[in-house]
Amino acid sequence: MSLQRQEDGGIAAVQSIGGLATAIGPYFKSHRDCFWVGWSGVDPAKYEQRDIDRMTEEYRSRRCEPVYLTEDEINGYYAGYSNDTIWPLFHDFAHEAKFEPATWKVYQAVNERFAEAVSTLVHPGDTVWVQDYHLMLLPALLRSRFPDLRIGWFLHIPFPSPEIFRQLPNGADLLRGLLGADLVGFHTIDFCINFMSVVRLLLDLDIKPDGRIALTDEPSDPATGSDRPSSRHKRYVTVEAFPIGIDYNLYRRTARSSLAQAMQHGIEAASGKRTRRIKTSLTAESQAATEAQVADSNWWSHHAHQELPELALARNLGPDADKVPRKVVVSVDRLDYTKGLPERLRAFELMLERYPKWVGHVTYYLLATPTRENVETYRNLKQTVDRLVGKVNGKYSLLSWTPIHYITRSLPIKPVCGIYAAGDVALVTPLRDGMNLVAKEYLACHDDRDGALVLSDMCGAARELTDSFVVNPYDIDAVCEALNKALEISPDEARRRNRTMQTRLKYRTADLWCVEFLSTLRQVSDPGTADRRL
Numbered sequence: 381m382s383l384q385r386q387e388d389g390g391i392a393a394v395q396s397i398g399g400l401a402t403a404i405g406p407y408f409k410s411h412r413d414c415f416w417v418g419w420s421g422v423d424p425a426k427y428e429q430r431d432i433d434r435m436t437e438e439y440r441s442r443r444c445e446p447v448y449l450t451e452d453e454i455n456g457y458y459a460g461y462s463n464d465t466i467w468p469l470f471h472d473f474a475h476e477a478k479f480e481p482a483t484w485k486v487y488q489a490v491n492e493r494f495a496e497a498v499s500t501l502v503h504p505g506d507t508v509w510v511q512d513y514h515l516m517l518l519p520a521l522l523r524s525r526f527p528d529l530r531i532g533w534f535l536h537i538p539f540p541s542p543e544i545f546r547q548l549p550n551g552a553d554l555l556r557g558l559l560g561a562d563l564v565g566f567h568t569i570d571f572c573i574n575f576m577s578v579v580r581l582l583l584d585l586d587i588k589p590d591g592r593i594a595l596t597d598e599p600s601d602p603a604t605g606s607d608r609p610s611s612r613h614k615r616y617v618t619v620e621a622f623p624i625g626i627d628y629n630l631y632r633r634t635a636r637s638s639l640a641q642a643m644q645h646g647i648e649a650a651s652g653k654r655t656r657r658i659k660t661s662l663t664a665e666s667q668a669a670t671e672a673q674v675a676d677s678n679w680w681s682h683h684a685h686q687e688l689p690e691l692a693l694a695r696n697l698g699p700d701a702d703k704v705p706r707k708v709v710v711s712v713d714r715l716d717y718t719k720g721l722p723e724r725l726r727a728f729e730l731m732l733e734r735y736p737k738w739v740g741h742v743t744y745y746l747l748a749t750p751t752r753e754n755v756e757t758y759r760n761l762k763q764t765v766d767r768l769v770g771k772v773n774g775k776y777s778l779l780s781w782t783p784i785h786y787i788t789r790s791l792p793i794k795p796v797c798g799i800y801a802a803g804d805v806a807l808v809t810p811l812r813d814g815m816n817l818v819a820k821e822y823l824a825c826h827d828d829r830d831g832a833l834v835l836s837d838m839c840g841a842a843r844e845l846t847d848s849f850v851v852n853p854y855d856i857d858a859v860c861e862a863l864n865k866a867l868e869i870s871p872d873e874a875r876r877r878n879r880t881m882q883t884r885l886k887y888r889t890a891d892l893w894c895v896e897f898l899s900t901l902r903q904v905s906d907p908g909t910a911d912r913r914l
């Protein structure tokens with residue numbers, strides 16, 4: 381949630397979009413004993429001091445402590461080091477990562493600002509849960525101020541292999557920052573292993589067989605002056621995987637709300653699933669022309685190389701056109717280069733080319749929510765996706781059918797669930813992703829219903845949702861084939877596959893994820909328990 385000034389001068393709360401907000405929002409709302417410290421989303425230079433005071437009050441009344449960042453700080457810390465250095469590198473897009481000493485300095489300074497903000501709120505023995513790659517220095521900054529804090533840190537994105545991580549000029553500093561925590565969490569075991577390998581490689585620290593990293597809080601022993609760690613000050617950092625879940629019932633219920641159903645029915649009608657068939661979707665005039673030309677075999681021999689899509693369709697399918705079912709493919713993503721949108725669009729295009737029976741019958745609803753528009757790579761990506769959607773639509777559109785419905789604005793949760801519910805197939809093919817909640821939300825919206833999931837092997841969710849059609853998202857051919865199979869799956873088979881995955885998702889919710897992380901944190905940071913684990 382962030383506050384924004386409205387045209388009438390008032391201030392309104394706006395829901396943040398993205399995995400972190402989706403995952404932790406419900407826990408935060410239902411647990412009144414916690415406080416959220418975060419960037420205010422507001423540039424203080426654009427407001428009078430009394431407006432800032434009002435906003436601060438408003439935030440605090442919602443148990444939030446705002447950290448106000450200047451435009452330079454946002455550029456250096458958020459757009460810069462966080463999203464132009466760490467984000468691409470951690471997603472294996474090393475060629476996109478920029479290494480600029482200036483943004484690193486701002487990243488350090490802003491982490492200090494967060495440490496100050498948290499310091500005004502905590503007492504010894506309190507628990508602080510630091511979220512994500514924007515605040516990798518914060519655990520150590522807090523540890524040096526409050527040695528008795530319980531500190532956890534969770535990474536929502538992948539943690540890269542040592543070969544990739546060691547490219548980061550300030551990598552060792554980031555690791556030292558993280559080792560201020562008692563518990564360091566990732567979505568998957570693979571990311572834990574990467575992290576431990578990197579710690580061993582860059583910091584040469586001792587890692588116990590159970591995965592704990594042994595540390596000393598003090599760099600040297602004051603009694604002897606030696607650098608040998610004093611066992612009195614030994615502390616352990618536990619590394620563990622906590623695969624994040626979703627609020628399953630929220631998505632299941634929301635998909636059944638009247639607004640979501642209106643959206644679902646609207647999509648089904650627009651794609652012809654509910655009412656029309658391919659033949660009747662042509663206007664009478666064009667259909668007559670099509671039929672006359674198809675009947676004239678001589679015409680075909682001369683014009684086959686320049687046939688209109690309607691003609692190709694009629695020729696290829698003939699009377700069987702009516703037998704091909706209408707289907708809807710959906711996807712929901714932030715417009716981010718890690719989500720693999722261009723590759724996915726190429727696979728969809730290939731599917732239309734290789735399986736012409738789907739032309740006129742499969743409509744793709746692509747919700748691509750704008751994000752990080754102040755980073756150049758994201759603006760370029762938007763242009764690439766615009767162009768590809770235009771290309772496919774230009775190449776395959778019929779008079780009354782458009783292959784891709786492309787929405788580039790953020791929608792409220794009910795229409796998003798309506799889109800999920802309308803999808804016979806969800807195409808979720810990130811090139812790299814920590815978890816990917818969209819795959820899970822789709823399955824929740826198809827509770828007790830058919831619907832097929834095509835899922836990238838490169839996301840954490842693929843480790844859990846093994847009954848989906850798992851594909852390599854870089855392999856356009858494989859995605860095309862998986863999409864075709866998913867479109868052809870029988871309802872019984874789809875339900876059978878979904879049931880196993882849904883059972884898991886129903887149990888492993890976002891709320892349980894929070895509870896498990898926090899109880900593990902309590903356990904590993906309790907000196908008595910920690911000793912027993914030695």
Ligand code: GDG
Nearest residue numbers: 398399400402536749790791792793813814815816817818
């Ligand atoms: C990070 C990691 C990890 C998207 N557009 C709209 C909208 N969304 C919601 C989706 C979903 C969320 O945003 C996206 O979650 P993802 O998990 O797919 O991806 P990231 O934002 O990159 O999240 C990711 C996650 O953190 C959690 O740890 O899974 O790997 O990258 O909830 O529904 N929601 C609404 N309107 C939109 O237009 N209401």
